[in-house]
Amino acid sequence: MESTVPTIAILLAGVVVVVGGILFLRLHAFLALTLAAFLVAALTPQTALQRYFFEQESLSVVDIADDGAVLLGGRKAAGLQSGDRLQVIGQSEGGNWEPVGMLRVDGPASEASALPLRAFPAEGNVSPADLQAGRLLAVTPASTLSVTSKLKQTIGGRVAEGFGNTCMKIGILIAMAGIIGKCLLDSGAADRIVRTALRWFGEPGAPVAFMSSGFLLGVPVFFDTVFYLMIPLGKAMRMRTGRNYLLYVLTIVCGATMAHSLVPPTPGPLLVAEELNVNLGTMILAGSIVGLFCAAFGLLYASMANRIWDLPLRDSPDMSLAELEELAQVDESQLPSFGIAILPILLPVVLISGYTIIQQQPFGLVLSPDANRVAATLGDKNIALVLSALVAIVMLVWQKRTTRQELSHAVGAALSSAGVIILITAAGGAFGAVLRQTGVASLISQLPRTSPIVICSLAFLITTAIRTAQGSATVAMITAVGILSGLARDGNLGFHPVYLALAIGCGSKPIAWMNDSGFWVITRMSGMTEAEGLKFITPMTTCMGLVGLAVVLAGVTLFPMAG
Incomplete structure (x- = not known):
């Protein structure tokens, strides 16, 4: 018990710095996570470091x-x-x-x-x-020498190593996802996807169109941006029909928010998959399945809420209703075709997931060495995202006849935005790395493991607690996986680590309230009051997270995919 108390104290100190820094001191998430990483690294005793590094090298x-x-x-x-x-x-x-x-x-x-x-x-x-x-x-004797070398690292060196290792895993992916999202918006491709979905489903099926479009766009585009893009179309539908505005707002939210937490290459699920050694294709497929269950429940919830309550259409602070209507009435001839518009989204999904599928039994295919090399190259997550970004850039240049200067500005803006996300995610990776060095993984691994349900529920609750306290779903996922990743790394989970990743993603949904930037984006852009946001948004996202957990628990019980 003597060795347990310092580990818990160090863990709590790190979480308090993250949550308190963001919530009370209003620190940027990057700074809060970095300070927490340095604090944890400084507090970790030498004996804990020795144990951790020897465990990494042991047979x-x-x-x-x-x-x-x-x-x-x-x-x-x-x-x-x-x-x-x-x-x-x-x-x-x-x-x-x-x-x-x-x-x-x-x-x-x-x-x-x-x-x-x-x-x-x-x-x-x-x-x-x-x-x-x-x-x-x-x-081995060589491993002993390696541990001796690692123990000589300074506090700054250990934090920097965790930061660099995370950048190596996710840097290119997030940068390319930023470029894809920017090109989808500037070229009108995102607008085309939403309008096509509305045309396919018609006015009665508009909620399904908003939900599915939000989910699809939420894969490469950050949630705030998806909502900014789609809410004018929701308001335009309300102007045409004169009703169902609350239904349109909630269906936009329920699709985009689930993709944001469950489907890479958005930063949260991307880092969680990397930290738990989950194949990216597996995470995309599993996250899409669970996310669609949650979004479908959100659609049902939104329909019921719309029958009970009414949300009036109001001017939003940044744009009048007249301006929004004009934006929503852009001539479709100025937009790319649907096939071209959706290609940058589907291409990496097909390449990454396709290569994952053909490697699995009973789908395993016997390929020649050259064919297997080509498939492995195209199915590599970095290559797939780079190819998709190139397609998106070509689409933007072709559609808007963009000059080199305009293209440079668009790509620069995308990379500038993505750079902030990379910094936050890498700082979270550094925080997770030094947390593992404290021995927290060994502490958690001592918990009862009579059922995978216990582990997945624990992951959900830890993530929910952090999300509720500090607001950001991404920061909650980053912090939680830093605490829990040791469970997957020791190889004794007894089920596929993708379930642990999904439980963390679902746990990032409860509880959205005033400390969440997404909460303010939704309320301000839709014209909701804060009380309406707590009444409409908070219960829906909380219930979707619980539905996701139920799906994960059912999956891990029936199809554990151990080994």
């Missing part, structure tokens, strides 16, 4: 044989041979982790496979049971 103990041999498996055991000696690391009375004995590798356990390897205690007081329980760790 996996599969089982203990009847004759006392330790069976070693995993990637780090693959290069070992008979006669190799391994160091056994344990915690001394002073608390430091240091060598306490040796293991001698005795060759593979069977002739059929090189793994697992058999190893016997060779020196010191080495208990196989302690190795299996994780109280002792087996590492």
Whole structure:
């Protein structure tokens, strides 16, 4: 228990800096997350760092044989041979982790496979049971040198390493997503998608059109921007029909907000997938399925709310109704065709998800080495987003006859906006990295695991608490995955980590109120009062998050996809 208290205290201190900095001091999310990362890194004791780094380098103990041999498996055991000696690391009375004995590798356990390897205690007081329980760790001599080097890192070095590793994973993706979103807006492609959906579904199906368009556009475009784009069309529909304005507003919200938290390449689900080692194609497919369940419930909720309450059409602070009507009446001849408009959105989804699908059983295809290399290249998340961004740029240039100067300005504006998101997300990655070094993953892994339902519910509740306290869904997801990622990294979840990612995404929906920037965007642009926002928006997003959790719990129970 003595080692548990400091870990909890450090975790709480970091969360308080993030939540308190954003909520009370009004700090930018990047600054709050960075300060929290430095604080956690400074408070983490050396013994916790030793344990964390040795755990990262240790070999996996599969089982203990009847004759006392330790069976070693995993990637780090693959290069070992008979006669190799391994160091056994344990915690001394002073608390430091240091060598306490040796293991001698005795060759593979069977002739059929090189793994697992058999190893016997060779020196010191080495208990196989302690190795299996994780109280002792087996590492190679080279790994010991690597840990020694890592322990010499400064506080700033550890924070910077976490920041850089996150940038490496998500930097290109978010930058390209920013360019795609900007080009969709400037070229009129986003407007075309919404108008086509409205034409397909007609006036009676306008809510479905708004919900589906919001969900589709919410994949590459940030929620605030999607709402800015679509609310004029919702107001125009209200002007034409004279009714159902609340229904139009809520259906725009329910589609866009779920894609924002569940479907990459938006920053929150993108970082969560990377931190939990979830394939991006898998996250896109699973996030779309759960998100559509939630959005469908939101559509039902909006229909019921519209029958009970009425939201009058009012002028918004930034634009009059006359200006909004003029914006919504842009001649369709000035917009790109639907096929071209939707291509930048579908292209990366098809490339990334397609490559993921063809690798899975029973869909696995036998491709020639050259064909497999091409498929792997095109299915790479960075390549797919770059290709999509190029298509979006060509579409903008062709549609608007954009000059090089105008194109440079548009791309620069997109990258400027994306740069802020990259900074926030990378700072969150640094915060998560130093949190893991405190041993919080080991602390959480000691919780009862009788059912995956417990773990997914815990992830949902942690994310919900952080979201409710500080407002930002993205920051809540970033902070929560930093706390929980160790559960997936230890390989003992018992179910596919995509369910953990989805639970975190669903947990970022409750509870939207006045500390959420999206809450203010919705209320101000739609003409709602704050009381109306709490009455209409807050219950809907909270219920959608709970529906998403129910879908995740059903999925992880029926189709755990373990291994």
